[in-house]
Amino acid sequence: MPAKLSVNLNAIAMLRNRRDLPWPSVTGLGQIALEAGASGLTVHPRPDQRHIRFSDLAPIRALIDDLYPAAEFNMEGFPNEQFLELVEEHQPEQVTLVPDDPAQATSDHGWDFRKSHNLLGNVVGRLKKKGFRVSLFADGDPDIEALTIAKETGADRIELYTGPYGGCYDEPERAAVLLEELGRTADLAIGLGLDVNAGHDLTVANLPPLAARISNLAEVSIGHGLTADALQYGMAETVRRFCRACGQDV
Ligand SMILES: CC(=O)[C@@H](O)[C@H](O)COP(=O)(O)O
Numbered sequence: 001m002p003a004k005l006s007v008n009l010n011a012i013a014m015l016r017n018r019r020d021l022p023w024p025s026v027t028g029l030g031q032i033a034l035e036a037g038a039s040g041l042t043v044h045p046r047p048d049q050r051h052i053r054f055s056d057l058a059p060i061r062a063l064i065d066d067l068y069p070a071a072e073f074n075m076e077g078f079p080n081e082q083f084l085e086l087v088e089e090h091q092p093e094q095v096t097l098v099p100d101d102p103a104q105a106t107s108d109h110g111w112d113f114r115k116s117h118n119l120l121g122n123v124v125g126r127l128k129k130k131g132f133r134v135s136l137f138a139d140g141d142p143d144i145e146a147l148t149i150a151k152e153t154g155a156d157r158i159e160l161y162t163g164p165y166g167g168c169y170d171e172p173e174r175a176a177v178l179l180e181e182l183g184r185t186a187d188l189a190i191g192l193g194l195d196v197n198a199g200h201d202l203t204v205a206n207l208p209p210l211a212a213r214i215s216n217l218a219e220v221s222i223g224h225g226l227t228a229d230a231l232q233y234g235m236a237e238t239v240r241r242f243c244r245a246c247g248q249d250v
């Protein structure tokens with residue numbers, strides 16, 4: 001089965017938040033993504049709402065429920081009480097727990113499962129009792145003991161943090177080493193009965209080798225690279241539309 005694509009809307013929300021105007025529309029672009037074949041939408045609401053605003057969550061939930069009931073809503077975040085209440089209110093199909101601090105610019109590491117065993121055990125227990133699928137953000141580190149703890153929390157999946165791999169776009173030898181570590185981590189996780197997602201800085205260039213190495217990859221969530229491509233591949237047509245709006249015949 002090919003990996004499912006969940007489109008992360010954070011980058012679009014960040015662009016929208018530059019002005020007090022409703023475009024680019026987070027829900028509207030989410031709809032285009034689902035219409036084009038994405039299997040789901042991902043958001044990572046942070047406490048300062050610098051990307052996704054809490055008020056974006058209900059319209060995204062409604063978009064999926066009303067028009068794309070087979071699609072999935074994936075909410076990512078650090079499991080503080082505010083995040084857990086947002087999850088309980090908006091009922092995503094998947095909750096991805098990420099160990100990020102509110103001051104972090106973006107997610108840059110997976111959980112330290114040894115240190116966070118109790119926290120994750122409690123939070124995953126609370127979410128599983130309410131029927132959520134839970135995924136835990138994990139480094140590409142083939143550490144069987146750490147992955148066993150992840151499994152013991154009751155989580156369903158891990159999401160491999162692919163940032164270091166994505167950052168090696170101009171260092172193919174280093175990328176190959178990191179790819180193999182991600183692959184070995186996935187093999188161990190799958191062996192323990194965890195499903196495997198992946199995300200962070202994935203692109204159309206680095207995704208095919210990852211999907212080939214992890215043949216059971218369940219889902220990738222992609223925002224930054226996908227939004228960059230949407231701008232690049234949409235720019236020419238958009239400039240033509242604006243030239244026409246100027247009265248030019250192009
Ligand atoms: C967990 C993860 O890797 C992504 O959610 C990442 O944090 C994207 O969020 P930003 O685009 O807001 O950095």
Ligand SMILES: NCC(=O)COP(=O)(O)O
Nearest residue numbers: 199200201221222223224
């Ligand atoms: N979980 C990773 C994600 O949602 C997207 O990360 P990025 O593609 O914006 O780096």
